[in-house]
Amino acid sequence: QVQLQESGPGLVKPSEMLSLTCTVTGGSISGYYWSWIRQPPGKGLEWIGYIYYTGNTKYNPSLESRVTILVDTSNNQFSLKLYSVTSADTAVYYCARAVDSSGYHAPDYWGQGTLVTVSS
């Protein structure tokens, strides 16, 4: 059973960088795409982007100038970096397996989510 777990600081100052890591257990990160998705408190879901295990990425144009997603296959992890954050970036951040084993691009396995608050 594939499991994902987000980790990283829960509080980030405005204008600084948000950095989160997702650790995948119960399966290999290789061969799959991996996503970051966020949800501001009380609001809906926003797709941030995804990365293939080879390092190829696709980002949401609304965030593309400020986001980087990286993969570390040796540690079965992938990460999110969001630069120049503001209070609008306060959200629960989820990592997920972006494409299932049949090739459908609807995330099937999700982490539990981690709340990141942007505040001084």
Place this chain on the structure above:
Amino acid sequence: DIQMTQSPSSLSASVGDRVTISCRASQGIRNDLGWYQQKPGKAPKRLIYAASSLQGGVPSRFSGSGSGTDFTLTISSLQPEDFATYYCLQYNSFPQTFGQGTMVEVK
């Protein structure tokens, strides 16, 4: 971006009711649509993919239909554990986009 519009935004229903949630895409997305259930404080859970394929382990009272721009999630007989918020997701084009959600509440 493709806009996904769900209706209604919320509904009140009783155990045993048949519930229908709609999702409309701003342009055709073939059948590249998923449905998710989210309970408070939890991650979304995939119910349906490819518009009508039931995720393994999901009760058969859940079903999805539609293609192109109009899609429906149906719960044939609402159970106590089904009170939650439901989201559609299109994955036909980047960026992937979600509907705004439909909250199913106890009547």
